[in-house]
Amino acid sequence: MSHKIHSVTSDNPSRIDGPYISPVPETAERPFWSVMIPTYNPNLSYLEQSLGSVLEQAPAAQHMQIELIDDGSTNFDPQSFLHAVAGSRVSFYRQPQHLGIGGNWNTCLERARGHWVHLLHQDDLVLSGFYRRLHDGIEKEPSVGAAFCHNFVIDSEGRRDFYPSRIKQTTPGVLTDWLEYVFVSLSITTASIVVKRKVYEQLGGFDVSFNYALDWDMWKRIASRRLLWYEPDPLAVTRQHEQSTTRQLMQSGTNIAEIRRSIETSKSYLPAAEAADMASRAQNYYTSYAVTRAAQLLFIARDRRAFLAHLREAREIRSSTAVMKAFIKLSLKTLRERLQKRLP
Numbered sequence: 001m002s003h004k005i006h007s008v009t010s011d012n013p014s015r016i017d018g019p020y021i022s023p024v025p026e027t028a029e030r031p032f033w034s035v036m037i038p039t040y041n042p043n044l045s046y047l048e049q050s051l052g053s054v055l056e057q058a059p060a061a062q063h064m065q066i067e068l069i070d071d072g073s074t075n076f077d078p079q080s081f082l083h084a085v086a087g088s089r090v091s092f093y094r095q096p097q098h099l100g101i102g103g104n105w106n107t108c109l110e111r112a113r114g115h116w117v118h119l120l121h122q123d124d125l126v127l128s129g130f131y132r133r134l135h136d137g138i139e140k141e142p143s144v145g146a147a148f149c150h151n152f153v154i155d156s157e158g159r160r161d162f163y164p165s166r167i168k169q170t171t172p173g174v175l176t177d178w179l180e181y182v183f184v185s186l187s188i189t190t191a192s193i194v195v196k197r198k199v200y201e202q203l204g205g206f207d208v209s210f211n212y213a214l215d216w217d218m219w220k221r222i223a224s225r226r227l228l229w230y231e232p233d234p235l236a237v238t239r240q241h242e243q244s245t246t247r248q249l250m251q252s253g254t255n256i257a258e259i260r261r262s263i264e265t266s267k268s269y270l271p272a273a274e275a276a277d278m279a280s281r282a283q284n285y286y287t288s289y290a291v292t293r294a295a296q297l298l299f300i301a302r303d304r305r306a307f308l309a310h311l312r313e314a315r316e317i318r319s320s321t322a323v324m325k326a327f328i329k330l331s332l333k334t335l336r337e338r339l340q341k342r343l344p
Contacts, residue, residue: 017221017269018204021109024197033064033131034114034197038104039078039122040071046123046239048085053125053237055086057132064131066090069108072098101245102208109200116194124191125154125237134194137172137229144174145226146219148193150234156241165232175223175230179274182223183266184281185289190215192236199226207265212249213258217265224269250297253309256290260317283317290314291326 024030035054039047051068058064068090070078078092093111095104108119116138120126134147150165166187169175181187203221206214222228241247249255263282267275294310297303314323 016204021200021205031063031065031114034112035066035118036108037068037120041073042122068092070094071104102206102214106205109205117197118194123239127235130235144229145199146195146222147229148188149231151189151192151236152234154239172231175228178223183278185285186216188219189238212255213262217262220266251306253313256313259286287318288326
């Protein structure tokens, strides 16, 4: 299904679906960018790399706000850390109490003064040209509500994996197949996307009932009502490691449970006919995704607990029969790939 023309698809385009985000006072000085880095008991080496990747390409302070928002860490002093690695260029705010991911992200939005906001995880990175290239896209299409790029993935040691983008669009421009690549299956990482602050003001902040799918929920809300700019070059980096919050959510199967709930929630963002088709295709996709992740967790990570949790939640998305079919399909694909490697 190709959506060559983007239109406001919600029955109520002015509806606020998340916590209220107050506008920046009219008298405030407004940089173009606000780079907001939420932290909680961070790995200092990863955080230094993350911050360094921004500072290496940051314009002057009047053009880019950079602020670290700490969610009440128990073993991290943001003031001394920033003094050592960034001097006075980066400001910080420390929550008086731990709010959790969604609450801390919403504080990032509230404290952002820039016209465009970039939320950068404490262990993710941006590559040279990230801000310049997305700025160029925004200038070419001022009506977009968000802009994003393709990204790399690195492990705990910084080893890089490149996964070809599922998005077929190969030149920069407005994303045409937004329903397929945002609603049916997500092709956006938090590190790779920047959002116009006014969009957060109009649609509301992150849904704090989510921990894993709160970003997906937000990108779907934005895509259903605003244009998205896509840059096909990988200019952002997502780090995957054993100590990440995502890894912890995977062990309990919370990631798949939230994916299932997000699919149901986002039906309200689309007209009824599109919503039903989207939900069916998304359920098929994420049933296969859950089964694939379950197999990886069992045979590669040797994590039986996470394996069983993924299977349990996969059955909640579809059915035991659908899960078995997905397992058979995965097994045949794996066998075929192994046989092809052995052929001369």
